[in-house]
Amino acid sequence: xxxxxxxxxxxxxxxxxxxxxxxxxxxxxxxxxxxxxxxxxxxxxxxxxxxxxxxxxxxxxxxxxxxxxxxxxxxxxxxxxxxxxxxxxxxxxxxxxxxxxxxxxxxxxxxxxxxxxxxxxxxxxxxxxxxxxxxxxxxxxxxxxxxxxxxxxxxxxxxxxxxxxxxxxxxxxxxxxxxxxx
Numbered sequence: 001x002x003x004x005x006x007x008x009x010x011x012x013x014x015x016x017x018x019x020x021x022x023x024x025x026x027x028x029x030x031x032x033x034x035x036x037x038x039x040x041x042x043x044x045x046x047x048x049x050x051x052x053x054x055x056x057x058x059x060x061x062x063x064x065x066x067x068x069x070x071x072x073x074x075x076x077x078x079x080x081x082x083x084x085x086x087x088x089x090x091x092x093x094x095x096x097x098x099x100x101x102x103x104x105x106x107x108x109x110x111x112x113x114x115x116x117x118x119x120x121x122x123x124x125x126x127x128x129x130x131x132x133x134x135x136x137x138x139x140x141x142x143x144x145x146x147x148x149x150x151x152x153x154x155x156x157x158x159x160x161x162x163x164x165x166x167x168x169x170x171x172x173x174x175x176x177x178x179x180x181x182x
Contacts, residue, residue: 004068036130051076121171129164
């Protein structure tokens, strides 16, 4: 049983610390995923907040047909889609990546440039490609979980991943970044 499901059940039973635990555990990953839709950290933060508010107020039933994380990300995706439909937000994301804690300043700079190049290249891809890459590589969801979140079949997810990687490679090469370097 997943910790998220346990925390959510605790919250539903009246223990507010269950919601606190959910927020601590899932807010950062959810923020990264939702920013692939909004292209803005502040808009993604609003959507993350709205997702947790929806859990707290509406208390939807978790039917355990998937992992809790998959279910939560699907709710976040729907909240974000609704917000985008209402506001038609399209603001570029400024803050692209956090750097690893390295001692060598020159190496740190090179790593930062590579990350920025990858994130810029990802931002130039179709939205479905951005989402599938984020879910698969940043959030480490399995293909069946991605299929549930994106409302696609497993085969569609496999095809999306293949095409997204191919498109990312082409975009990186266009920008002069060696794909094999990363």
